[in-house]
Amino acid sequence: MQNNKLENSQKIKQANGQKNRPKNLNLLTIKLPINALVSILHRATGCVLFLMLPVILLLLQWSLSSALHFETVIAILHSPFIKLMLLGLAWAFFHHFFAGIRHLAMDVHWMTTLMKARYTSKVVLVLGVIATLILAVKLWL
Amino acid sequence: MLIELLTKRYPGMRAWLTQRLSGLVMAIYCVIALIRFLVLQPNYYEAWVDFFQPWWWRLASLLFWMSLLIHAWLGMRDVFKDYVPNPNIRGVLVKLLVVVLWLYLAWATWLLLG
Numbered sequence: 001m002q003n004n005k006l007e008n009s010q011k012i013k014q015a016n017g018q019k020n021r022p023k024n025l026n027l028l029t030i031k032l033p034i035n036a037l038v039s040i041l042h043r044a045t046g047c048v049l050f051l052m053l054p055v056i057l058l059l060l061q062w063s064l065s066s067a068l069h070f071e072t073v074i075a076i077l078h079s080p081f082i083k084l085m086l087l088g089l090a091w092a093f094f095h096h097f098f099a100g101i102r103h104l105a106m107d108v109h110w111m112t113t114l115m116k117a118r119y120t121s122k123v124v125l126v127l128g129v130i131a132t133l134i135l136a137v138k139l140w141l
Numbered sequence: 142m143l144i145e146l147l148t149k150r151y152p153g154m155r156a157w158l159t160q161r162l163s164g165l166v167m168a169i170y171c172v173i174a175l176i177r178f179l180v181l182q183p184n185y186y187e188a189w190v191d192f193f194q195p196w197w198w199r200l201a202s203l204l205f206w207m208s209l210l211i212h213a214w215l216g217m218r219d220v221f222k223d224y225v226p227n228p229n230i231r232g233v234l235v236k237l238l239v240v241v242l243w244l245y246l247a248w249a250t251w252l253l254l255g
Binding site for chain 2: 047050053054057061066067070097104
């Protein structure tokens with residue numbers, strides 16, 4: 001069955017020739033497979049975490065410098081809008097963390113077939129959301 | 142074998158392995174940090190300072206930040222390679238990245254050991 005499909009697609013390719021290949025890609029017509037979704041989110045969250053590094057260092061410095069500064073940092077982190085941002089950052093961290101663990105697992109040849117890789121992609125996405133939800137409960141209750 | 146891959150003879154393998162090892166170090170540190178945080182519950186300033194007081198934790202934190210910056214260097218370099226086709230602009234961005242990362246390392250070292 002799959003062989004047939006492969007042969008068909010090859011035939012179509014040959015029939016069309018190289019000239020008829022699409023010249024530009026409409027991103028909206030591309031449906032990302034779940035592995036690709038996890039992959040691009042791994043990259044995007046990595047960039048977000050990198051951009052937030054100075055903020056994290058600044059908060060660490062303030063919180064350690066004096067009791068007064070510590071209280072200020074706590075107050076800042078408790079404002080509703082910042083809490084929401086914090087939750088977004090936490091999701092970025094969790095997703096990057098779990099997707100990274102998945103990478104490490106695949107590097108030692110664990111869960112490398114397509115079906116298993118799709119399954120672990122789902123696990124990564126779900127774990128990221130669950131960890132974020134737990135933190136959200138902690139933050140708002 | 143593993144050590145050989147880290148030599149200059151295999152720059153691609155070295156980058157690949159460094160990215161994994163630094164990631165592993167950070168993952169382990171994060172798990173320990175979470176456990177310490179849940180056990181010690183540093184809810185006020187003195188407890189928070191105590192959290193960062195043990196020398197071994199400061200060293201571990203420094204190791205974490207070093208891993209983080211190496212990891213960020215390799216990751217962001219790949220991002221620039223993929224999305225910035227102009228070699229001149231990319232060169233500037235990569236240089237800027239190196240400067241920023243060294244500054245962060247100095248900052249983190251000063252925070253943790255100063």
